[in-house]
Amino acid sequence: MTDAPQAFEDIAADFEFLDDWEDRYGYVIDLGKKMPPLPDALKGPETRVDGCASQVWIVPRVEEGAPRRLHFDGDSDALIVRGLIAVLRALYSGRTAQEILATDAQAQFQRLGLTEHLSSQRSNGLRAMVARLRALAEAEAAGA
Secondary structure, X not given: OOOOOHHHHHHHHHHHHOOOHXXXXXXXXXXXXXXXXXXXXXXXXXXXOOOOOOOEEEEEEEEOOOOOEEEEEEEEOOHHHHHHHHHHHHHXXXXXXXXXXXXXXXXXXXXXXXXXXXXXXXXXXXXXXXHHHHHHHHHHHHHO
């Protein structure tokens, strides 16, 4: 497993200062509110994530150069899900396909204590988002 990027480590450090789940939940929502909204033109069936109770869209873009790095933008109609997208962006965006594939998102979310506090629907949606990001990284790795 590869180390988490600094942006994710900053979130983990902030979580340590928050005493209870309600504060952490609010923090995740705030992270989502700070993300720029995805333009409607990018909210189509090709960017929609299936398996989420909410509407979720994830749009990849590749930073050319050596090594090629993947970046992700996303959006949701649910505030907490927007926050989860923000956390996933901190974990995955700006990394190579190999780094993404070597990252155990489940373990990183357990560090934050998120996995035990999400409803089963939200947990399923989170797994679907991670699966989409990993599939995008696999496609990039195969094409590289």
